[in-house]
Amino acid sequence: IKAEAAVVNEVGARIHFTNEQKFSSSHLINRFFSSHPSATQAYLEDLRTRYRADDILRMLDGYSVLRPLVVGEAIVDEYCYTTPLAKAPRESIIAAKYESTELFAGGAVATANHLAGFCNEVTLVASLGDDQYQEVIKSALKPNVNFTPIVIPDRPTTRKRRFIEPSHLTKLFELQYLDDTDIDGSVEERTLRSLEHLAASHDFVVLNDFGHGFITSRIRQLLCGSDFYLALNTQTNSANLGFNPITKYDRAQYCCIDQAEAKLASGLLHGSAVECGRTLMRRVNADWFMITTGIYGATLLLNDGTVSECPSLSSDVVDRVGAGDAFFALTSPWAYKENPSDLVAFVGNCVGALQVGIVGNRSSVEPIPLYRFISTLME
Numbered sequence: 001i002k003a004e005a006a007v008v009n010e011v012g013a014r015i016h017f018t019n020e021q022k023f024s025s026s027h028l029i030n031r032f033f034s035s036h037p038s039a040t041q042a043y044l045e046d047l048r049t050r051y052r053a054d055d056i057l058r059m060l061d062g063y064s065v066l067r068p069l070v071v072g073e074a075i076v077d078e079y080c081y082t083t084p085l086a087k088a089p090r091e092s093i094i095a096a097k098y099e100s101t102e103l104f105a106g107g108a109v110a111t112a113n114h115l116a117g118f119c120n121e122v123t124l125v126a127s128l129g130d131d132q133y134q135e136v137i138k139s140a141l142k143p144n145v146n147f148t149p150i151v152i153p154d155r156p157t158t159r160k161r162r163f164i165e166p167s168h169l170t171k172l173f174e175l176q177y178l179d180d181t182d183i184d185g186s187v188e189e190r191t192l193r194s195l196e197h198l199a200a201s202h203d204f205v206v207l208n209d210f211g212h213g214f215i216t217s218r219i220r221q222l223l224c225g226s227d228f229y230l231a232l233n234t235q236t237n238s239a240n241l242g243f244n245p246i247t248k249y250d251r252a253q254y255c256c257i258d259q260a261e262a263k264l265a266s267g268l269l270h271g272s273a274v275e276c277g278r279t280l281m282r283r284v285n286a287d288w289f290m291i292t293t294g295i296y297g298a299t300l301l302l303n304d305g306t307v308s309e310c311p312s313l314s315s316d317v318v319d320r321v322g323a324g325d326a327f328f329a330l331t332s333p334w335a336y337k338e339n340p341s342d343l344v345a346f347v348g349n350c351v352g353a354l355q356v357g358i359v360g361n362r363s364s365v366e367p368i369p370l371y372r373f374i375s376t377l378m379e
Contacts, residue, residue: 072108
């Protein structure tokens with residue numbers, strides 16, 4: 001704000017008069033009552049000098065004409081709400097009272113739903129088991145998602161059952177129902193044929209590799225070796241720790257992983273996001289490489305050496321499950337369209353800030369809440 005004059009009132013307070021005409025409630029709250037740290041406020045002030053909210057929203061509106069092809073494993077997130085009681089008198093265990101159960105469609109299904117809120121048409125190729133959870137997956141998909149299921153016989157749909165204390169959503173314990181061996185040859189051939197047929201009619205591919213056996217070496221070769229644009233996320237989790245690094249891929253135009261995954265894949269235990277990212281960019285031959293760093297925000301590296309950083313924009317965390325998938329999903333079209341690179345981490349962190357306010361994948365990040373959030377921050 002540019003001060004034209006200042007006076008001191010009778011109690012010694014300095015009053016500034018300005019010719020700036022921003023007097024909206026959002027602007028005043030952001031300016032004087034922001035809940036963000038000073039570094040985040042400084043970042044936003046700098047961003048406002050270069051972009052307007054309308055500029056960013058117009059670029060997000062451009063997603064609507066895109067046709068992404070989402071590939072990956074379907075995952076069912078089961079939240080089993082339980083109230084802890086006390087230690088069992090004759091056992092070394094804590095008893096809990098069962099309250100209720102809620103099922104969410106996660107994995108690549110969540111990615112497809114996030115994109116479907118912004119793109120008119122999305123196609124999903126996802127693996128799932130030959131069991132009752134097929135209907136959970138199908139019923140959760142938005143109407144504009146065209147689903148090509150890869151049903152794997154004699155195999156369960158990957159399900160992660162979390163026991164949760166409901167009042168604070170504290171996770172107590174987790175059971176995983178999965179078969180993470182590589183899919184057999186017949187399922188692999190069926191998947192390859194589907195991908196070869198569909199990729200040509202889509203603008204870009206969004207790949208979620210959760211390391212549960214669906215993405216084989218031949219499928220990786222197809223996705224890396226073809227001409228289409230590949231946005232890639234490989235997840236390290238408790239079932240595949242150390243066995244699903246992003247370096248299994250030798251080409252992806254846009255990569256997005258978190259800092260722990262970047263350290264593991266690069267072998268740099270104490271490396272910064274920039275150091276890990278530069279090492280991995282060379283190995284994956286990526287054009288854009290995003291590393292999310294939780295409460296510290298996100299860092300984007302470009303193959304020309306440019307580095308852009310954005311602090312975290314979250315103030316109220318309800319549940320972190322699905323935040324990384326939402327970030328990846330809705331920054332992939334941005335990278336594909338080569339929108340301004342210094343904004344992609346900002347857009348992703350806005351998406352992440354909304355997603356951590358949602359329990360699991362109960363709902364996806366929608367355009368109107370995202371647009372309002374961005375507009376408020378840019379006031």
